[in-house]
Amino acid sequence: MTQAFPIFDGHNDLLLHLHASGDRGGDSFVSGREGHLDLEKCRAGGFAGGFFAIYVPPEDHSGSARTAPVSTDRARKVTLEMAGILLRLTRAHPDAIRLCTTADQIETARKDGAIAALMHIEGAEGIGPELGELEVLHAAGLRSLGPVWSRPNIFGHGVPFAWPASPDIGPGLTEAGLRLVAECERLGILIDLSHLNEAGFWDVARLSSRPLVATHSCVHALSAQSRNLTDRQLSAIAESDGLVGLNFGCQFLREDGQRRDDTDLSVMVRHLAYLVERLGETGVALGSDFDGALMPRAIGTAAGLPALVEAMQQAGFGAPLIQRICWQNWIDLLRRSIG
Template sequence: MTPDFTFFDGHNDLLWHLHNQSDLTGASFFAGRDGALDVAKCRTGGFGGGFFALFVAGDDLPGADAKRPVDIDKARRVTFEMAAILVRMTRANPAKLRLCTTAAQIEEARSAGAIAAVMHLEGAEAIGPDFGELEMLHAAGLRSLGPVWSRSNRFGHGVPFAYPSTGDIGPGLTPEGLRLIAECERLRILIDLSHLNEAGFNDVAKLSSRPLVATHSNAHGLCPHSRNLTDRQLSMIAESGGLVGVNFGTRFLRADGQVDPETPVTLIVEHLKYLIDRLGEGGVAFGSDYDGTRVPAELETAAGLPELITAMQQAGFGASLIERICWGNWIGLIRRVVG
């Protein structure tokens, strides 16, 4: 049975897992893997594409509270190895997975029945002072970048995983960080604010001429976690015509900040409602964080995404709004920012 709606997703960590498992061709994504995403699960659930993150863990990971900086040589090596995995996957299986750099290519992939992958960099530790690595990654397909993960680097300061807390922690972007934003603007690379602290968020808002975007964050007003966005930040995103992708991670959904797989899917809908009230129907989408965080059991893999459709329908969301949240809002934002 074909799902009624197709999802475009703001964030997943599939490539990190493939790299950790030395699956350097991504073969398990096509043959079936023990994780949230593979081709069969995506097709079952209507997962039609998303941002595929290049993420370099510190030596103190796993564990979400890593703070030690990542050496640039390691970051450069691992980032380019992950990028190579994605390139190999799409070249070997273009009928199933396509590397896309524009909104038009994403729509073409959907029409052809292929999953659309947009390359995203989560934490810019691999980028050196002359920004040559940024140019190379852009040439390879990079179209989205978060300057930091939840730790400090040469460009700025990420928020730690803290509950209850806000992102009002530490100073803003460094001089290199300001230059990085300018380079992303020049290259039309989307700037992701999801892990950035409040002062860094403010700096991007001042510098950027494009819509403000948080690819995988939720509403601080419903869950006071440092990774979530305050009403003030949401107002700034709304004023810019930007977008927030709702994160499925239970610690970012629940009012108590707990990691609990028994979290109901209806909490995702509550965050959608809250964000729609502040951003409008065109400013909200999904950023699951699949393969990167603990999500509600009903959504453990992409095959469960129809459960989220059911929850939205039961909450009174009409078909047009559901289509916008699942697909249209992301594609429109990508078209405006990236091309």
């Protein structure tokens, strides 16, 4: 029988889908919805908390328009609306899901049987160059931010989706991006490196005094996706006492870069083992991308997380390491980064 482990997850796109469906209170998360995440699925799979992303979708999803820049005015509106969904959901159902801003609050939520939600921004288009919106969002509970998604904005350049390709695409952070990183450092907001191009990654590594973190990424040496991390990047994360959350998206895991849900869980375990070798047992966690990517069929939704635990056990991962990957490494990292 598979031993149960609580899961803290580095990334999901639930808020995007709640916003798109018009569910401004997030009630379908509690009552049940199609997709990867709802309360029943989370409880069935041991999903006890994670980063809940605010992401502004493109107006046009076709071709290159998908990764074209979006306007600050529209992005600000959507960002605040999604933040509002998370706030209303967690206030209306505190026994089911709670907004957390510290590691201690996350641990308390787990003990109380509530899902711990950490507010995260994936692509900071909703923040202007003067950064006033950042103060407001931090006051609302924001504790993690990726300066870019896979498109350019006023802060830097995201990595477009390409295989096989290098993440070394384009220039690094802009002057506004450098100010954004400095302000996040001051406020105690984690900087997520997952969608930054390589030049931007090294800018953050140079500027930041905190651990380097990629909330939902995979290994470039095993799958040559531009979104994945090179060995040199992994070494820098290890040197900073940082962390990588493994992305479950099939195209980021597979050696052939294909988006196929028949991806075997042994492929995920291979990435995890590689990350453990490079980062040590304290530097590896999970960053599913639930509701934002194609999952391996053997997992499917949050309810299927025990299948990954079983795959780790079958590969010889001991219980202490699995507990670290599933929960403790994120908690320890957050305690070092945001308190």
